Amino acid sequence: MGVLMGKDRGLLYVIGLCLRVREKSFLWICFVRWFDMLPRWVWDYVRATAGDGMYAEVRGWRFDVVGSRFRARPSISEVASPCPTKRDVYLRRVLHTYVDSQVLRLGRAVHEVFLLPFRYRGRDIEWLYGMFRRSLKDYADLRGYWKAFESVFRKSLALSMIAEEEQMPISVEPYIPGGAIGLSDFVRPDLMVGFMPIDITLSLGGNSLERKELALAGYALAIEAWSGNPVDIGITIGISINSDVRFQWRVVRIDDSLRRRFIEARDDVARIIEYGEDPGKPSQCLKMCPFREVCGV
Numbered sequence: 001m002g003v004l005m006g007k008d009r010g011l012l013y014v015i016g017l018c019l020r021v022r023e024k025s026f027l028w029i030c031f032v033r034w035f036d037m038l039p040r041w042v043w044d045y046v047r048a049t050a051g052d053g054m055y056a057e058v059r060g061w062r063f064d065v066v067g068s069r070f071r072a073r074p075s076i077s078e079v080a081s082p083c084p085t086k087r088d089v090y091l092r093r094v095l096h097t098y099v100d101s102q103v104l105r106l107g108r109a110v111h112e113v114f115l116l117p118f119r120y121r122g123r124d125i126e127w128l129y130g131m132f133r134r135s136l137k138d139y140a141d142l143r144g145y146w147k148a149f150e151s152v153f154r155k156s157l158a159l160s161m162i163a164e165e166e167q168m169p170i171s172v173e174p175y176i177p178g179g180a181i182g183l184s185d186f187v188r189p190d191l192m193v194g195f196m197p198i199d200i201t202l203s204l205g206g207n208s209l210e211r212k213e214l215a216l217a218g219y220a221l222a223i224e225a226w227s228g229n230p231v232d233i234g235i236t237i238g239i240s241i242n243s244d245v246r247f248q249w250r251v252v253r254i255d256d257s258l259r260r261r262f263i264e265a266r267d268d269v270a271r272i273i274e275y276g277e278d279p280g281k282p283s284q285c286l287k288m289c290p291f292r293e294v295c296g297v
């Protein structure tokens with residue numbers, strides 16, 4: 001599987017973007033000087049590699065190969081869940097244990113804020129800023145992160161304007177049928193450009209990168225089963241909000257080995273749900289797992 005890191009390409013772009021936002025009696029002028037990667041290279045890379053004759057046998061329309069042996073149909077987030085043994089899926093789906101945590105809320109907030117300008121593409125900036133501010137009210141407990149959220153929003157807004165300018169065919173959280181390949185009724189990639197899935201993740205370290213690749217393979221298989229079009233590439237956007245807000249783009253080639261790993265993981269999770277089997281705890285639990293208290297670790 002080929003993975004190309006945006007940083008490795010060494011591209012540096014500077015965009016001066018002037019946004020006029022009026023709020024109450026204030027007139028704000030915001031200058032976004034953006035030293036992050038611009039996804040132009042992503043699209044160039046995808047275009048350059050799309051016709052390289054890559055061939056996968058495990059296609060979503062090959063129901064004899066990708067069909068499930070189980071009646072239980074997990075979601076993609078369950079197949080690619082963070083717990084190494086998938087005990088988190090067992091707790092949720094078999095024991096119906098639900099937990100929330102600051103990390104989960106943080107991930108939800110970053111997703112929401114990032115997707116907002118894409119979801120409402122074409123609306124004026126003032127309106128989008130209004131929506132952004134309203135969305136913050138649901139995350140009052142994360143006030144310490146609001147500045148970072150605003151930075152994510154501004155960067156995403158610039159990206160969505162570029163996408164609009166380039167007339168990219170983008171869908172936000174589209175409903176793709178998943179039942180045909182043993183998944184939940186619908187699977188929903190964060191973004192889809194044409195038939196290429198894009199998954200956003202809050203970078204917190206751990207095994208999140210590996211999991212996101214697995215999720216991309218699941219989306220690719222579902223899109224293939226639904227559309228009949230081959231999907232050889234997906235993209236992850238890792239968002240880190242530590243000292244500085246950064247987007248890290250990775251182009252992931254969805255080859256047979258990744259597809260097979262996804263199908264294996266799907267069957268393992270389906271078995272846990274169908275037979276109510278407790279898969280036990282891994283030798284090392286994730287530091288930020290929201291189930292730590294439930295699992296007693």
Ligand code: SF4
Nearest residue numbers: 083088285289292295
């Ligand atoms: S606490 Fe450990 S065993 Fe329990 S769900 Fe989290 S990672 Fe898995």
